[in-house]
Amino acid sequence: MRHLINITDLSVAEIEELxxxxxxxxxxxxxxxxxxxxxxxxxxxxxxSTRTRLSFEAAxxxxxxxxxxxxxxxxSSAAKGETVTDTVRTxxxxxxxxxxxxxxxxxxxxASKVSPVPIINAGDGGHNHPTQTLADLFTIYREKGRLExxxxxxxxxLKFGRTVHSLITALSRYRNINFIFISPEELRIPxxxxxxxxxxxxxxxxxxxxxxxxxxxxxxxxxxxxxKERFFNExxxxxxxxxxxxxxxxxxxxxxxxxxxxxxxxxxxISHLVDSDPRACYFKQVxxxxxxxxxxxxxxxxxxxxx
Amino acid sequence: xxxxxxxxxxxxxxxxxxxxxxxxxxxxxxxxxxxVALIKNVKSTKMGKKDIIKIDSLxxxxxxxxxxxxxxxxxxxxxxxxxxxxxxxxxxxxxxxxLRCKNPRCITTVEHSLDSVFNLVDRSKGIYRCEYCEAExx
Ligand SMILES: [Zn+2]
Numbered sequence: 166m167r168h169l170i171n172i173t174d175l176s177v178a179e180i181e182e183l184x185x186x187x188x189x190x191x192x193x194x195x196x197x198x199x200x201x202x203x204x205x206x207x208x209x210x211x212x213x214s215t216r217t218r219l220s221f222e223a224a225x226x227x228x229x230x231x232x233x234x235x236x237x238x239x240x241s242s243a244a245k246g247e248t249v250t251d252t253v254r255t256x257x258x259x260x261x262x263x264x265x266x267x268x269x270x271x272x273x274x275x276a277s278k279v280s281p282v283p284i285i286n287a288g289d290g291g292h293n294h295p296t297q298t299l300a301d302l303f304t305i306y307r308e309k310g311r312l313e314x315x316x317x318x319x320x321x322x323l324k325f326g327r328t329v330h331s332l333i334t335a336l337s338r339y340r341n342i343n344f345i346f347i348s349p350e351e352l353r354i355p356x357x358x359x360x361x362x363x364x365x366x367x368x369x370x371x372x373x374x375x376x377x378x379x380x381x382x383x384x385x386x387x388x389x390x391x392x393k394e395r396f397f398n399e400x401x402x403x404x405x406x407x408x409x410x411x412x413x414x415x416x417x418x419x420x421x422x423x424x425x426x427x428x429x430x431x432x433x434x435i436s437h438l439v440d441s442d443p444r445a446c447y448f449k450q451v452x453x454x455x456x457x458x459x460x461x462x463x464x465x466x467x468x469x470x471x472x
Numbered sequence: 473x474x475x476x477x478x479x480x481x482x483x484x485x486x487x488x489x490x491x492x493x494x495x496x497x498x499x500x501x502x503x504x505x506x507x508v509a510l511i512k513n514v515k516s517t518k519m520g521k522k523d524i525i526k527i528d529s530l531x532x533x534x535x536x537x538x539x540x541x542x543x544x545x546x547x548x549x550x551x552x553x554x555x556x557x558x559x560x561x562x563x564x565x566x567x568x569x570x571l572r573c574k575n576p577r578c579i580t581t582v583e584h585s586l587d588s589v590f591n592l593v594d595r596s597k598g599i600y601r602c603e604y605c606e607a608e609x610x
Binding site for chain 1: 575577578579580581582583585586593602603604605606607608
């Protein structure tokens with residue numbers, strides 16, 4: 166039984182395989198329209214996340230399958246105090262695969278230890294969110310045609326941003342990637358990521374405070390939100406806040422083929438004026454996420470489509 | 473029981489001075505019926521001072537817990553009055569239900585029926601991480 170709890174559960178070869186499937190889905194969608202006929206996905210969302218849930222549900226529906234589930238803890242048996250493992254054992258009687266979102270870190274792993282059907286981690290607290298990383302990787306692949314030889318800038322809250330940590334971990338397995346981390350000092354990449362991932366794999370990286378200073382070097386810019394509460398003092402916030410907001414003027418000296426990514430939802434860190442710039446890829450990223458979830462569902466259910 | 477002679481039993485030697493009580497508790501030696509001697513601050517040429525625990529019975533000892541607590545301990549197994557086996561310890565790959573995760577966001581802190589599992593991620597530094605949330609264990 167395969168599950169996807171952490172992005173590193175998938176080998177580089179398996180990610181390649183998922184990307185190939187996702188591309189084939191884009192090109193030959195009809196072929197996949199009934200492949201999951203009679204199969205059900207259960208979306209167990211112990212905390213609300215409408216966009217992630219809809220992405221899984223849309224993915225299953227486009228494969229010809231159907232959907233059951235709940236969208237918040239209040240509407241589930243968890244409200245009555247049932248454990249995650251009991252919920253999963255029950256739901257596994259009705260569903261062929263489960264996508265689980267939970268506010269507690271490690272809940273999907275706990276579920277996977279007892280589940281007779283594949284579990285997909287759809288986000289566990291601030292910990293992992295591997296299908297977001299699959300969406301990010303596929304977006305980079307589609308925009309650049311490769312997953313190696315580029316400079317990627319991560320901008321914003323790099324301390325608490327789980328999507329950032331997962332993507333760094335995923336990219337650490339590819340060749341010739343330069344990392345540039347753009348954040349206020351108090352929101353830098355945590356030491357354990359540096360030690361376990363960057364240093365261990367001898368990956369080159371620099372840390373800077375201002376986006377403007379490094380923009381011309383970037384092939385990819387991964388934006389995240391910086392919340393005012395995360396700053397230690399008001400003075401730093403006032404001094405730096407505009408550095409982490411992407412406006413058209415900042416793109417003036419960026420590369421023509423820069424790709425701007427963002428895991429969404431955004432608040433104000435990317436100006437709406439950037440949306441029409443061809444370098445903005447964040448809505449494509451949403452669509453790419455659905456294709457990768459389709460490919461993942463097929464893989465975990467061991468379903469193949471004749472080519 | 474004469475403290476210095478055991479016929480069939482286990483001697484935990486080279487315990488870091490002051491650690492014997494902690495080990496006594498972790499290994500749940502208070503639950504045993506047989507004689508157990510806990511000797512503190514014994515002079516040692518190598519260590520200056522050390523603690524020793526003698527158990528007058530061949531019980532099963534959880535060597536993983538022992539290795540985690542103090543990998544410098546020597547485990548001497550004594551049968552019919554002679555030293556049968558000397559075991560060296562090392563940090564175990566996995567610790568099951570030894571540590572509790574201290575991360576309040578971790579699933580194991582709300583669902584107590586789950587086994588607590590910590591994996592050794594760095595042997596040279598002795599770092600363990602919670603299998604569920606990856607928080608460092610200590
Ligand atoms: Zn934990």
